[in-house]
Amino acid sequence: MLLGIDTCGATGSIALARWDGEIVSAVVQTELPGKTFSVQLVPAIRQMLEQQAITVQDLQAIVIVNGPGSFTGVRIGVSAAKGLAEALRIPVIAVSRLALLARKAETQAAALDAGRREYYFGSYAGEASAEMLLSADEIREYTRSAIAVCEPALAESLPGTKLVAPPDASEALAAAVPRLQAQEYDEVATLDGNYVRRTDAELFAKPAVGLK
Secondary structure (H helix, E strand, O other), X not given: OEEEEEOOXXXXXXXXXXXXXXXXXXXXXXXXXXXXXXXXXXXXXXXXXXXXOOOHHHOOEEEEEOOOOOHHHHHHHHHHHHHHHHHHOOOEEEEOHHHHHXXXXXXXXXXXXXXXXXXXXXXXXXXXXXXXXXXXXXXXHHOOOOEEEOOHHHHHHOOOEEEOOOOOHXXXXXXXXXXXXXXXXXXXOOOOOOOOOOOHHHHOOOOOOXXX
């Protein structure tokens, strides 16, 4: 059994799926209302396991969407995934929300609103991939290909976009199949959120005063 977790967006989701070494099947998913992740995530996982007559010991791996997105949401999801993986001694795979979005829309680029008139942007052309924080003008200069978005307002502000529904935990499980097959896992101890940019605390922190 695999557990998928996504708490990056305005709403979140968790999913359970069977893994036979080749495909992910029999997916069950539950949506999590926004701004409730810190309270509802762990109880929702427990309830889903009980409803499927599954225990945590049946879990073989965890797939976590680790951003970019809401800083608090990303942190909550990653912390829960790491805690479960460490306690159960099972592997974890982190998946980029931007990469999921591009995969869903079948494009080579994706963008998410980052606020402050900036955008999280991911490019996945060929073997190369890159994720960065750009302005609308910089995105236009970076690529002329279709850009996957899941926010209607963003579709209006950027030309050449392809609007799709936000990716979710079940899609993260499907996207992780190649890495599951290759056993390409992330290090639990060093796993962190894919914030793309620095947090407000880092941006506005006062520089340390050196000792004389």
